[in-house]
Amino acid sequence: MRRRQRIAYLYLLPGFLVYLAFVLVPLAHTVELSFFEWDGISVGRWVGLDNYRRLLGDSTILSSFAHAGVFLVFTSVVPVMLGLVLAAALxxxxxxxxxxxxxxxxxxxxxxxxxxxxxxxWMYTDDGVVNQLLHAIGLGSVTRAWLGDFTWALPAVGLVGTWVMYGLCMVLFLAGVQKIDTSLYEVARIDGAGPIREFRHVTLPGLRQEIAVALTITTIAALRNFDLVYVTTNGGPGNATNVPAVEIYRLGFREGDVGLACAVAVVLTLLIFAVVFAITRLAREER
Amino acid sequence: MTKVLVRRTVARTARAALCTAAVALVTAACSPTPGSDNSTATAGPISTAVPSDEKITLTLTDYEAGGTGDAIVTLIKNFQALHPNVTIERQYTAFADYGKNIKLVMSSDKAPDIAQVGQAHVMMGPLVKGKLIRPLDDYAAAYGWSDRFGPGLLDQLRFEDDARSFGSGKLYGASVAGNLVGVYYNRAKLKALGVEPEAIADLTAFTDTLAKAKAAGELPIQLGNLEAWPANHLLSDLIAQYDDLDAVRNWVYGKPGASLDRPGVKQAAATLQSWVSNGYVAPSANGTAYDDGVSKFIKGEGVFMVTGNWIQARIDQEMKGAAGFMLLPPAKAGAPARATGALTSPFAVSSKSKHPDVAAAFINYMISQEASPTLFKGGYLPALNGESSTAGAGTAQEGTLEGWRKVTQADGMALYMDWATPSMGDTLFSEVQKLLGGKQSADGLIKTVQDDWNTFTAK
Incomplete structure (x- = not known):
């Protein structure tokens, strides 16, 4: 048994080495750098927890985490719910x-x-498709350049996240539904369950694992969101749509504040771990 | 059952600890402290002669795309024809990636001999601090570079040794051209308003014209500010008119005691604010991309657009003379010409270069009268004294050429305000975006921006 186990670990070794070199070492290096004040070239200076203290005192960085929370709703919670509804209907x-x-x-x-x-x-510009549609249905008074609006820019970008993610959730759930024993549905119907009760008591429990997977994927996508914000608003207007990943990019590559950038990265990583851990725990319960 | 679990957990924890230790070891072996200290290349005797008896290969890295990139390639070809034993290999990197890589590129063992290095703290500062680029004062003196540029113009390429402030200290590069911000105007629309561009002699007259345009149902100032930097040029060009030029430059350079909290800056910010609240600036500016704003101006939406000469080629090509370019008028008519503007990103020499003489000789060639026509043809705005390029009559280019000459003769370049600190771009741009969106006051903007400045200079 022991011998076999050791051999099993040997098989894992090549994969682990690659993982070590390209994931674990950079991760540890990021943690290490977060304790330095470093501009990326000259000799760094050990500052202990100073970068974390600066992070906590920086309203721009803190607000970027709050925005990540909003993205979590738009890119994870809403798509999963939409996906469930669509899957149930389809x-x-x-x-x-x-x-x-x-x-x-x-x-x-x-x-x-x-x-x-x-x-x-383009669709969100003042003469874009979104506003044209609003005009067409008589809502011309609410039209605006959406991405330039301090109140609406964040929901507008968040909605794009919803649009990207709900299809993935739906496909996952559709696949999951097919694996649920059809006799369960039959029993439910014989017992007189309507579509909503059927959904709550048969479909939803049957999809527990798929929901966990969907939540995990979309949560990670939401929290590490960079490209979508970078391309649409670059964090603007003001800092209204700034998210941690964009902030890391700004600090590390533009402002030459590598230490603080790494500190933000570490906090973001821990946050993602924590949320994903919570999701997997919730999914495991009641089993 | 519990026992097994416990044992398993312990084993797992032990393994995890072991892995962590291994990782820590590997990392520690890499570098206990990030970065490296480069000793200054001892400046030996220099020569302005290019040796002709040996094969020499230089590498040059830059981010000039399109016409200006072609101009650089042509200059390399011409220089190689003059010195057949010299080969210059050009490594082009798109601007979006260039800034991210330049520090790594210049600190590698195979650093290019010549590199384009943007002024101020984002590119040049860290490279000076890391001693990765070579001071060029000796070559500048030997070749007489300072005589070729307008007074004070080369100061922006100087850096203090501690890399905290610039504008003075050693010279680290030379630029092939200039850029400046001014006002593009739609000729037909201005005429319809009954205003001659020459008659807009001061900012009061300019604001009056904006009011007239608004009353006539026109959009006075077209602007796309989704990227947040474009409106900053509008504000800083106003500051250049209202505030003391030396005070602005000292602030940009990071000189001790400089401050943005001055009446001129306040007046500029308040002016912009009033333009916004009067509807003179495109109301959808913050939600419109810069290029889309330019396209709208070209299509005839907007009487004015305040931005840089970098869109002049596009304006002339697509509007075919229907738009002109002038400087933003001074606060008081007849005051010396001032504008937001600077030299283009200079070329610097790596302190690791084995052939600094040849590298300097090529830079010297790039900033010679001989190279000037090639640069002008490529779309550069010539920066040399006594430059005699002429533009077609009735083009916007006429205006940019004249504007540059006026401002340099008056030593009136106000530089770019986001140069002041490494984070000033992010701070200032989003503040201006807030000002445009009615979310920030002139005083609030000045305070936030000055806080950023204080934090950096106090470090």
């Missing part, structure tokens, strides 16, 4: 052309995020 009835629906709804996932960002940036 799985209940045998639709003709289901494959077409599925493909169309999944399409945002296929497009590169930068392209998505540029396309939506």
């Amino acid at each position: 799985s209940r009835h045998r639709l003709r052309g289901l494959a077409v629906f599925r493909t169309v709804l999944f399409l945002p996932q296929v497009i590169a995020m930068v392209v998505v960002g540029v396309a939506w940036r």
Whole structure:
């Protein structure tokens, strides 16, 4: 047993070495750098926890984490809920052309995020598609240049995140639904359950694992969100859509404040770990 | 059951600890302290002669794309024709990546001999501090570079040894051209308003014209500010008119005691604010991309647009003379010409270069009258004294050429305000965006920006 186990570890070694070199070492290096004041060239200076203290006292950085929280709602919570609704609707009835629906709804996932960002940036301009639609339905009074509005820029970009992610959630859930024993649905129907009760007591429990996976993927995407914000608003107007990943980029590459950038990166990593850990724990419960 | 679990957990923890220790070891072996200290290359005797008896290969890295990139390539070819034993290999990197890489590139063992290095603290400062680029004062004296540029113009390429402030100290590069901010105007629309561009002699007359345009149902100032930097040029060009020029420059250079909290700056910010609240500036500016704003101006939306000469080629090509360029008028008519503007990103010599003489000789060639026509053809705004390039009549280029000459003769370059600290771009731009959105006052903007300045200079 022991011998076999040791050999098993030997098989893991090549993979682990690659993981060590390209993930763990850089991660440890980032943690290490977060204790230095360093401009990226000249000799760094050990400052202990100073960068973390600066982080906590910097309203711009703190607000970027708050914005990440908003993105969490738009890019994770809403898509998962939308995905569930869509999956429930699409799985209940045998639709003709289901494959077409599925493909169309999944399409945002296929497009590169930068392209998505540029396309939506155009749609959100003062004479863009969004405002044209609003005019068409008689809501001309609410039109504005959405990405330049201090109140609406963040929800506007968040909505793009929803659009990108809900298709992925739906496909995951549709696959999950197919694995639920159809006899459970039959029993529920015989017992007189309506579509909502059926969803709550059969579909939802059956999808527990898929929901955990979807939440994990979308949460990570939401919290580390860089490209979407960078392309659409670059954190503006003011700092209204600034997120930690953009802040890390600004600090590290533009402002030459590598230590503080690493500190933000470490906090972001811990935050992602914590949220994902909570999700997996929740998914495991009641099993 | 619990026992097994406990044992397993212990084993797992032990393994995890072991891994962590291994990682720590590996990392520690790399570098206990990041960065490296480069000793200054001892400045030996220099020569302005290019040796002709040996094969010499230099590398040059830059981010000039399009016409200006072609001009650099042509200059390299011409220089190689003059010195057949010299080869210059050009490494182009797009600007978006260039700033991120330049520190790494210049600290590598195979650093390019010549590198384009933006002024101030984002690129030049760290390279000076890391002693990765070579002071060029000896070559500048030997070649007589200071006589070729307008008074004080080369100061912006000087840096103090501690890299805390610049504008004085050693010279670290030379620039092939200049850039400046001014006002593009739609000729037909201005005419319809009954205003001659020459008649806009001061800012009062300019503001009156804005009011007239607004009353006539025109958009007075077109602006796309989604990227946050464009409106900053509008503000700083106003500051250049209202405030004391030396005070502005000292602030940009990081000289002790400089401050932005001055009446002239306040007046400039308040003026911009009043333009915004009167609807003179495109109301959707913060949600419109810069290029889209330019496109709108070209399509005829907007009487004026305040931005740099970098769009002049596009304006002339697409508007075919329908737009002109003038400097933002001074606060008082007849005052000397002032504008937000500077030299283009200079070329510097690596302190690791084995052939500094040849590198300097090429830079000297790039800033010679001989190279000037090639640069002008590539779209550069000539910066040399006595430069005689002429633009087609009725183009915006006429205006940029004349504007540059006026401002340099008056030693009136106000430089770029985001040069002041490494983080000033991020701080100032978002503050101006807030000012445009009605979320920040003139005083609040000045305070936030000055706080950033104080933090950096106090370090």
